[in-house]
Amino acid sequence: MSDAIRHRLTPLERSERRLGFAMLAPAFLLLAAVVLYPIAELIRNSFHFNHLAQPWMGTPFVGFENYVKALGDDRFHEAVLHTLLYILVTVPGAVVIGLGLALLANQPFRVKWPVRLGLLLPWALPLVFAGLIFRWFFEFNQGIANAMLRGLGLEPLNWLTSPGLAFFAICLAIIWKSSSFVALVLLAGLQTIPKSFYEAAEVDGATKWQQFREITLPMLRPAIFVALIFRTITAIQTFDIPYAMTNGGPGNSTETLAMYIHKTTVDFLDLGYGSALAVLMFIVSAVITSLYLRHTRRDPGRH
Amino acid sequence: MTSRFTRRMATRLGLAAGLALAGAAYAQAQTTLRIFTGGQQRPDVMRQIVDGYMKANPNVKVEVEVGGATSEQQQQYLNTVLASKDSALDLILIDVIRPAQWAAAQWAEPLDSYLGAEKDAIMARYLPAYRAANIVNGKVIALPYFADAQFLYYRKDLLEKHGLQPPKTWDELKAAAQKVMAAEGNANLRGFETAGAPIEGTVCTYLVPLWGSGEDMLKDGKLNLASAAAKKPFQLWADLKAANVTPPNLAEIPTDRIRQNMQAGNLIFGMTWGYVWNRLQNDADSTVKGKIGVVPLPGFTADKQATCIGGWQVAVSAFSKNKAEAAKLARYLSSPEVAKQQAILASHLPVFPGVYTDAEVLKANPWFEQALPVVQSARSRPVTPRYTEVSEIMRTNMNAFLAGTKTADQALGDMTNRLGAIFR
Incomplete structure (x- = not known):
């Protein structure tokens, strides 16, 4: 089949095809330089000892030693566990809140900008700012959270220095920050649902809740899926907000995998081990994404 | 034209x-x-x-x-x-x-x-x-x-008001803080603060009482945390916490927050560095100008005072x-x-x-008159090319202990394991 096509190409078509490749080449080379080369270098590093604080040790090849070390490293296990917990809480959390926000923004308000601004503002804010703002909310003495508790006559809580509360505070910040992105994706999805569906449902006497369950949710499925994939991938890489709020504390109890990798490479200068950890994170990320993709590909067949 | x-x-x-x-x-x-x-x-x-x-x-x-x-x-x-x-x-x-x-x-x-x-x-x-x-x-x-070195900053006015001398031992500090806090009845007034957040200064929060009990972290380049002295720092901070002398949020206090709290008039004793004096005396928003004294840090006994060199x-x-x-x-x-x-x-x-x-x-x-002997006797944190790792292990475990997420034994055990891999 492809042979047949190639035979049928005229010289002009062939030269156009060559031109096409030539015009793609710069983009491909750029991509190779900023994506493929670093990934190759990362994988190569992960099989070597490379510790910049000990340059006299050289960078000998150590095989799977860094990976074996990771498997026996409690701190790595804890960081993976924390990352998974963040995913489990903040991905559904952001989708539920984001859906609510999208439905709200989709209402026929006369003045739309306050809602739209409320949607865009958290999304436009740099992550680390969001982390710092929430850190001050939950600060022990001056924080607004404890001010509210004191106002209610309750004892102030150690929000950022007890593991459970710190996890809760960080999740809250992440959900606040990321639900607006989810809402934007879902809002786009909502606007593709034809009004006539709801009018027909109204005529048939369906309640608002039935309309939501039978029309909105099924029609929104693809958009929800896109939002889930994006949110999950960014949740795997959670770094800025816990970094700014607790820096992983108390102890290491809120440290994520990305934070541990950063600490190992940038603070400890242990590039070999840090690279192995990064490759492991890449694998986790790839597995989760492929599960999603398989699910979406199966999806149309079920309907 | x-x-x-x-x-x-x-x-x-x-x-x-x-131009050229x-x-x-x-x-x-x-x-x-x-x-x-x-x-x-x-x-x-x-x-x-x-x-x-x-x-x-x-x-x-x-x-x-x-x-x-x-x-x-x-x-x-x-x-x-x-x-x-x-x-x-x-x-x-x-x-x-x-x-x-x-x-x-x-x-x-x-x-x-x-x-x-x-x-x-x-x-x-x-x-x-x-x-x-x-x-x-x-x-x-x-x-x-x-x-630089760590000193004990104290509220001269409050100590004088309640007839107290600057403390020479941790027990005296605890008693003095409790007495002043009880007498002043100010809910915002804290007794004592040192660095407790997971930052560099928190390394000294462990080392100062360790040195004060006569031991050092390394002996001949080998880790030396098996003795009873290695637990003393944990016991000291637990004791001050139980007595409500340190605030409940000690684990989120970085170095400069001690200065800020002191400057706002909310702290009786602070274990901190030399720069603080100038800020307390000269900053426009300082509420404690002329009310501050500086002395060497207390010890477990009055003759064994230790401090971290900076x-x-x-x-x-x-x-x-x-x-x-x-x-x-x-x-x-x-x-x-x-x-x-x-x-x-x-x-x-x-x-x-x-x-x-x-x-x-x-x-x-x-106070520089008394500062010279303190700086001269101040001790160094462990010297190693992998200091960033050593510091991180000590400060995160100390932080976890101060936050109450690890017991003294867990924190010391984790510290010993991780440091042991570096000082082999």
């Missing part, structure tokens, strides 16, 4: 030539040096000092780059700059714990050849601890900029393109006259014993 055109052309050409000449002369004469300092090390005072240097050396322009507030934040940034061999920084202010690490990583240009025959005479002027800290394997890695050094980057000029500036920054200037402007402790007794310095900092 032609003449006007030629004239205009000539002016333009002349102007361009003049001026530019060339400028480029020949002017060396720009960039110095990195931390937000906590009084960059404003550093600017005043380099302004003086630029006036005396018109061929040199010095830019001051200000980095993070804590030692480990600064190092994080410097790690990325120096690991990539970036020449953007010529001089860098480094913490006293860093020279061994910087020598091992080959980030600091050894200064021996720039000091020449005067090397031994120059180094002999410094306090012995700073001489020792900055010479690694016989090479001068950096020159000391200012000294202080900042000027290193010349190994990747600088102006090393000779940079070394000259480093020598200036590490001179008795700059030490005196810093002492007066920022209450930075001098690295030269003679400056402590200078009349102007004593006028600005009356």
